[in-house]
Amino acid sequence: MAFQNLPIKRKMMLVIMLTSITALVLTAASFIAYDLVTFRQSLVRNLKSISTIVAENSTSPLIFDDEDLATKNLSEFKVDPHVRIAALYDADGNLYARYPANAPDSDFPPSAPATGEYLESSRLIVVMPSVEDEKVAGTLYVESTMGAVYERLRLYGGLAALIIFGSALVALGVSSALQRRVTEPILALVHSARMVSDRTDLTVRAPKTSGDELGLLTDAFNLMLTRIQEHTEERKRVEESLAFLASIVHSSDDAIIGKDLQSRVVSWNVGAERMFGYTAAEIIGQSIARLLSPDRPDEESQVIDEVKRGEIRHFETIRLRKDGQPVEVSLTISPIKNAKGDIVGISSIARDITERKRAQEALEQHASVLREQAQMLDLANVMARDLDSRIILWNAGMEKMYGWAKDEALEKNSHDLLHTRFPEPIENILAILHRDGRWEGELVHFDKGGRQLVVASQWVLHRDPQGKPAAILEVNNDITERKRAEEEVRRMNVELEQRVEARTAQLTAANHELEAFTYSVAHDLRAPLRHIDAFSRILAEEFAASLLPEARRYLEHIRNGSRNMSQLVDDLLNLARVGRQELRRRPTPLRILVDEVVADLRRETQGRHIEWQIRQLPTVECDSGLIKQVFANLLSNAVKYTRPRQKTVIEVGSAKANGGTAIFVRDNGVGFNMKYVDKLFGVFQRLHRAEEFEGTGVGLATVDRIVRKHGGSIWAVAGVDQGATFYFTIPGLDEHRTAVPAIS
Amino acid sequence: MVWAALIGSFILFAARASEPSSDKQTKSKFLINFAQFTDWPATAFGNDNEPLIIGILGTDPFGKSLDKLADDEVLRGRHVQVLRFRKVQEIRICHILYISESEERRLDRIVQALKEKPVLTVSEIEDAVTHGVIIQMRAENKKIRLSINLESAKAAHLTLKSKLLRLGQIVEPAKK
Numbered sequence: 001m002a003f004q005n006l007p008i009k010r011k012m013m014l015v016i017m018l019t020s021i022t023a024l025v026l027t028a029a030s031f032i033a034y035d036l037v038t039f040r041q042s043l044v045r046n047l048k049s050i051s052t053i054v055a056e057n058s059t060s061p062l063i064f065d066d067e068d069l070a071t072k073n074l075s076e077f078k079v080d081p082h083v084r085i086a087a088l089y090d091a092d093g094n095l096y097a098r099y100p101a102n103a104p105d106s107d108f109p110p111s112a113p114a115t116g117e118y119l120e121s122s123r124l125i126v127v128m129p130s131v132e133d134e135k136v137a138g139t140l141y142v143e144s145t146m147g148a149v150y151e152r153l154r155l156y157g158g159l160a161a162l163i164i165f166g167s168a169l170v171a172l173g174v175s176s177a178l179q180r181r182v183t184e185p186i187l188a189l190v191h192s193a194r195m196v197s198d199r200t201d202l203t204v205r206a207p208k209t210s211g212d213e214l215g216l217l218t219d220a221f222n223l224m225l226t227r228i229q230e231h232t233e234e235r236k237r238v239e240e241s242l243a244f245l246a247s248i249v250h251s252s253d254d255a256i257i258g259k260d261l262q263s264r265v266v267s268w269n270v271g272a273e274r275m276f277g278y279t280a281a282e283i284i285g286q287s288i289a290r291l292l293s294p295d296r297p298d299e300e301s302q303v304i305d306e307v308k309r310g311e312i313r314h315f316e317t318i319r320l321r322k323d324g325q326p327v328e329v330s331l332t333i334s335p336i337k338n339a340k341g342d343i344v345g346i347s348s349i350a351r352d353i354t355e356r357k358r359a360q361e362a363l364e365q366h367a368s369v370l371r372e373q374a375q376m377l378d379l380a381n382v383m384a385r386d387l388d389s390r391i392i393l394w395n396a397g398m399e400k401m402y403g404w405a406k407d408e409a410l411e412k413n414s415h416d417l418l419h420t421r422f423p424e425p426i427e428n429i430l431a432i433l434h435r436d437g438r439w440e441g442e443l444v445h446f447d448k449g450g451r452q453l454v455v456a457s458q459w460v461l462h463r464d465p466q467g468k469p470a471a472i473l474e475v476n477n478d479i480t481e482r483k484r485a486e487e488e489v490r491r492m493n494v495e496l497e498q499r500v501e502a503r504t505a506q507l508t509a510a511n512h513e514l515e516a517f518t519y520s521v522a523h524d525l526r527a528p529l530r531h532i533d534a535f536s537r538i539l540a541e542e543f544a545a546s547l548l549p550e551a552r553r554y555l556e557h558i559r560n561g562s563r564n565m566s567q568l569v570d571d572l573l574n575l576a577r578v579g580r581q582e583l584r585r586r587p588t589p590l591r592i593l594v595d596e597v598v599a600d601l602r603r604e605t606q607g608r609h610i611e612w613q614i615r616q617l618p619t620v621e622c623d624s625g626l627i628k629q630v631f632a633n634l635l636s637n638a639v640k641y642t643r644p645r646q647k648t649v650i651e652v653g654s655a656k657a658n659g660g661t662a663i664f665v666r667d668n669g670v671g672f673n674m675k676y677v678d679k680l681f682g683v684f685q686r687l688h689r690a691e692e693f694e695g696t697g698v699g700l701a702t703v704d705r706i707v708r709k710h711g712g713s714i715w716a717v718a719g720v721d722q723g724a725t726f727y728f729t730i731p732g733l734d735e736h737r738t739a740v741p742a743i744s
Numbered sequence: 745m746v747w748a749a750l751i752g753s754f755i756l757f758a759a760r761a762s763e764p765s766s767d768k769q770t771k772s773k774f775l776i777n778f779a780q781f782t783d784w785p786a787t788a789f790g791n792d793n794e795p796l797i798i799g800i801l802g803t804d805p806f807g808k809s810l811d812k813l814a815d816d817e818v819l820r821g822r823h824v825q826v827l828r829f830r831k832v833q834e835i836r837i838c839h840i841l842y843i844s845e846s847e848e849r850r851l852d853r854i855v856q857a858l859k860e861k862p863v864l865t866v867s868e869i870e871d872a873v874t875h876g877v878i879i880q881m882r883a884e885n886k887k888i889r890l891s892i893n894l895e896s897a898k899a900a901h902l903t904l905k906s907k908l909l910r911l912g913q914i915v916e917p918a919k920k
Contacts, residue, residue, distance in 0.1 A: 060907035063777050065770075065887065069911060132907075133780040133820060 009183045016175035017168060024167050028160035032153065039152055043082075044117060044124060047144050050080060051126050055140040058088055059132035062096065070097035082144045084123070088130065089139040096138060112139035122146050185214040189221060202229040255329075255350040258336065263288045263304065266345065275329075275352055277322030288348075293318040293326060307335050307346055316353060316466070328354040364464055369393060369471075380475045384462070387469060389413050401478055403448030414474070418445040429459075434469060437461045442479070454483045519576040522569045529569065533562040564696075571698035575683070578626065578705045588624040590617040590631075590663065594652050597631045605639055608648060615653030617663070621732045626706045633699040634665040634726050640693055641669035641724065654733070661733040666725040671718040680716055703728075770888060771868075772810040774881060775842055778864060779819040781908035784839060785901045788862040795825040797837060801854065802844030804828055805868075832857045843867040843877060851875050855896075862901050873915040878902070880915075891915045 003011070054076050061069035070088050077083040077099055086099040089112035098108065118125035123145055130138045185208075192206035202225055208218045249256050255272035259265055264287055268280040276283075276291060292300050296317060303313050312334040318326045329350040336345035369384065369392065381397030394409040402409075402418065409417060415426075421444035422429060433439045439459040446452055455476040462471040536558045544552060594614055620627075635650065642648040651666040672680070672687045679685040681704035684697040707714045710730040718724035779796055796819050800806070814824040829835050832854045841863050843854060848869050855876035858865060865877045872880040873893040878900065880891040890912030897904050 057907060060781065060905075060911050063780070064774065064890070064908075064911050066911050135780070 008186055009179055012179040013175045017171055020171040021168055024164045032156045040149055043148055047126050051128055051140055051142045055128050055130040058130045059137040062090055062130060062138040067097055071101055074099035082148050083142060084145050085143050087141045091136060091138055185209045189218055257348040259288055259346045291319045293320055303333050307333050308343055310335055327352055328357040382475050384471050384473050385414050386471050389415055420445055433459055433461050453478055454480045515576055515579055518572060522572045525569050529562055529566050568696045571696045575698050575702045578702055583623045585621045585623055587619050587621050589619040593628045593631050597635050601639055610648040610650060613651040617654060620730060622710055622730055630703050630706050633703045638665055638667035642667050657727055660729055662727040662729045664725050664727045668723040671720050671722045671724045673720050768806055769809050772806045772813050775866060776813055776817060778840060781905040782864050783903040784862050796822040796839050797825050797827055799838035799841045800828045801841055802846035838863050840864045845869055860899055864902055
């Protein structure tokens with residue numbers, strides 16, 4: 001048996017016994033060890049003293065060679081039974097005499113060993129010289145067995161065993177007397193505990209016999225018993241009150257149902273059996289779901305979520321009996337909490353309100369229908385239908401509009417009757433209706449004769465006094481004619497647009513043709529012009545002498561005219577080229593273009609005092625050749641129209657205009673009347689007479705075309721004698737973050 | 745010269761032949777070793793440095809062997825000196841006296857002359873102890889045995905150790 005399972009009585013005795021025996025054994029062992037050591041020393045001492053005497057007495061036989069006497073001397077060792085052999089060696093180290101006299105040579109060392117004591121495991125050897133008058137006469141060799149030691153060990157061992165045995169007996173007596181004092185209170189405690197557990201007698205108390213830890217344990221045990229007793233009595237009281245409550249539940253007419261959090265039934269009273277037809281045995285452990293009405297699938301889970309948050313819900317709903325019949329019930333759902341306040345289940349108390357509900361509903365429906373009839377009967381085309389779209393109201397307006405008599409319409413499904421086409425899925429419409437309580441839209445209906453009607457329809461959701469949707473009121477107006485008119489207008493608009501588009505296309509084509517024509521004419525005009533110019537120059541230079549002054553003047557007119565025409569043709573060709581040419585955009589610093597143009601104008605501006613104010617200009621993605629033409633035109637115009645000024649100021653820069661950035665060229669020249677600003681950019685449109693300022697009237701038209709071709713715009717601001725400012729924009733100007741002053 | 749050498753070696757040979765040399769040596773050793781077992785009265789020596797003198801009276805039976813042994817011997821803390829005497833009158837100081845067999849006829853006179861003097865007398869003459877000699881050496885079974893006259897030793901103020909006494913045969917002096 002393992003030590004742990006021994007009775008505590010045995011354990012204590014074992015401990016005491018083992019302790020005392022261990023102490024005794026250790027003591028005895030150390031005593032014996034000590035004694036053996038000292039005994040061995042005395043053994044050596046004894047042997048040495050005997051040997052000394054023998055050695056002393058053996059000098060004369062050795063010196064005077066008396067072997068008999070030597071042998072006789074050695075026989076002195078007889079007194080010590082442990083001396084096994086002894087010998088005398090003469091001065092030369094030869095074996096001389098031996099003891100016992102008949103011992104064989106092989107027992108002895110062949111010659112005298114060195115003086116000393118040799119303690120070996122089983123024998124003790126003493127070798128000493130035999131000395132007379134300071135002269136060594138020979139050597140004595142004595143060999144003693146250690147038998148004495150072992151004998152003594154045996155004796156002591158026996159003695160120690162006896163003492164230990166005796167002590168153990170005494171310890172047994174003492175320990176059994178002592179352990180009783182310790183174990184008795186424990187055994188008493190055990191006995192009391194057994195009484196409690198075997199007989200479930202909680203009045204038992206353990207006797208307290210000591211004030212030590214065991215006494216404390218006994219007190220604690222008794223206190224625990226008292227507590228358990230109190231607890232048990234308390235529980236009995238609780239059970240009684242529970243039984244009382246249970247009988248109330250049992251006898252209630254209401255169905256009282258307990259569910260766990262997974263909606264499984266855990267309790268089911270007689271009221272519930274009566275109301276739903278299931279016995280407790282059938283339903284307990286099953287899900288409550290089988291009671292739920294299939295048309296309210298989410299109701300239970302919603303309610304349970306709320307109840308799990310600790311709310312108590314009262315509502316009315318429909319439940320299914322075992323036989324499949326619906327039962328209208330008023331429900332109170334509340335959480336069941338445990339002692340810690342955690343929700344561990346749900347209680348449902350249901351009361352059958354089927355009859356009450358049915359009566360009430362009928363009354364309400366009737367009343368509300370009457371009310372609505374009264375209000376709307378003659379005002380509009382009104383129908384009412386229940387939630388399944390069955391027509392429950394059909395007024396005179398409806399009869400007239402659709403051709404269906406009231407009797408024909410009532411109880412029919414309204415959508416089937418009228419072949420309703422919805423502008424969006426009916427589910428969406430119903431969702432809006434339930435959300436907002438109303439819906440408006442256009443429907444397509446067919447009347448009794450199969451004629452298609454477009455109606456403006458207004459739906460209103462009618463709710464019962466509980467707020468539950470009960471019926472839908474629908475008011476329809478025939479808008480078929482209006483729709484037809486609208487459709488006509490739209491069709492005509494489309495037609496008009498198409499016509500405009502066609503015209504525009506024709507116009508564009510004609511423009512292109514015109515342009516091509518202009519180009520070819522201008523091109524073809526250059527050759528005859530060059531002829532006219534060349535021959536009139538030859539005439540003027542070669543035949544000047546033979547010509548009358550008048551003829552020379554006319555000739556000069558011809559040459560001026562042909563030069564102007566040549567310029568005009570060039571300008572027109574340029575204008576046409578701009579229209580045809582593809583743009584070659586690349587990043588261009590505008591400042592460089594302006595500087596080049598100013599340099600090109602130097603010949604024209606020679607002798608004039610012109611102050612060029614060229615501000616910071618951005619780098620823009622553009623066709624640099626064309627934009628250079630823009631600057632060339634604008635700047636040469638500026639130079640041209642400032643000619644009458646004593647001091648000319650021409651400014652080029654960028655500025656904020658019309659919400660973007662624009663490049664401007666400003667001069668202090670003669671300007672123009674803003675009344676004619678529209679004509680400024682037309683071909684051959686001139687605001688000044690050619691006698692005042694020369695020009696073909698093509699330049700600004702070209703500028704306008706270049707700017708527009710870049711996707712930009714151009715405009716001018718001026719006043720008569722107040723100078724002019726030309727602005728143009730091209731895309732990409734705003735991308736450059738250059739500080740630009742706003743136009744002042 | 746050659747003759748003299750031959751004669752010398754002959755004499756030596758003859759001497760050796762008369763008595764075995766080992767016997768001579770053993771006897772010399774005995775003579776010297778008696779000193780170890782004998783206590784002389786303090787008056788026997790003048791001072792501590794005086795040698796122990798072994799005297800030989802009459803014909804010397806030991807020859808060189810005794811001298812050889814005596815030369816490097818120290819007995820009872822004293823060097824040993826061997827002196828040879830022809831007549832008893834020559835003996836002035838002597839601690840051990842060997843009385844040769846040649847003196848058999850004069851033995852009683854010699855004993856008388858040394859009476860009460862601390863001299864350990866040793867002899868091989870038959871019945872010497874009964875005539876008052878202290879130790880007599882005799883051959884027995886090829887070994888030398890001792891006879892001791894304790895009375896004479898006492899008379900000479902000498903103490904013989906018991907260890908020596910146990911070796912020998914104690915003899916009472918003859919009543920005359």
